[in-house]
Amino acid sequence: MNIGDVAEASGLPPKTIRYYEEIGLIRPQRSGNGYRVFSEADAHKLIFLVRARSLGFSVEECRTLLSLYEDDTRASADVRTLAAAALERIEAKMRELQQMQGALSDLVHRCHGDDRPDCPILEDLAAPRA
Amino acid sequence: MNIGDVAEASGLPPKTIRYYEEIGLIRPQRSGNGYRVFSEADAHKLIFLVRARSLGFSVEECRTLLSLYEDDTRASADVRTLAAAALERIEAKMRELQQMQGALSDLVHRCHGDDRPDCPILEDLAAPRA
DNA sequence: GATAGGGGTTCCAGTTACTGGAAGGTCAAG
DNA sequence: CTTGACCTTCCAGTAACTGGAACCCCTATC
Known part of the structure; x- marks a missing residue:
């Protein structure tokens, strides 16, 4: 998927997706021509981010939420603390x-x-x- | 009055008062040593600003409100429109x-x-x- | 007279989370 | 071969301050 595709899929503007990459929230691959190439997992993460932002989490909190999401030894208490x-x-x-x-x-x-x-x-x- | 005095009187930090001068919301005099000198009218304006900000007006709206306040030929409709x-x-x-x-x-x-x-x-x- | 403190001054940079725009490369269609 | 829709990077701007550095001023005390 190119950036336009994930933009449509997630509802985020391409600019914002590039910004999220810049601050290290996502790390899409690059194809030979320099275009970003997004996997399903990347798209999934972006949708996660949209949803978390819409619940009022800051971008930094989203970073933490993503890392908790990817850590299956997490304690739900940590998530709850952030949410609270x-x-x-x-x-x-x-x-x-x-x-x-x-x-x-x-x-x-x-x-x-x-x-x-x-x-x-x-x-x-x-x-x-x- | 020096900046510390109006800061106390208005509840605004000195930094913010300097910022308000920088963007032209107030124009305090200067004394020989370069210190800002605030009149009662300046202090009054600052309190006006604090109050307007606390009601949710943007700084630019505050600028307009101040100019409406100082214009006795204003139409209250203009104020009301901003407030609405x-x-x-x-x-x-x-x-x-x-x-x-x-x-x-x-x-x-x-x-x-x-x-x-x-x-x-x-x-x-x-x-x-x- | 030197110094310590508590004022004040300017200027520069950082904050949050993007957003706009310019200049330019890529690709598929006609 | 050109047009148009993509994509890229980089720079600057938004709102309303806030923090910090480097430096000046004034008064009081030793």
């Missing part, structure tokens, strides 16, 4: 966004949004309460 | 995180997390359902 950390991060971010969302949607609803200058949003930004 | 866009972004991000959170917390709960290798998290990453 990712989950915690996600939940922290959600709490932060919820704060923002609450404050901002209140302001948006209180602003009439017409051609007059007075605006509760700017007033709040200029004089936030402690 | 920020709100939309936040809500989109929350939906995305909610997806992740749901999938990931399910996996974490299904993984026993001991010293054995079998792990539903890795299994799911390796063979995601379509």
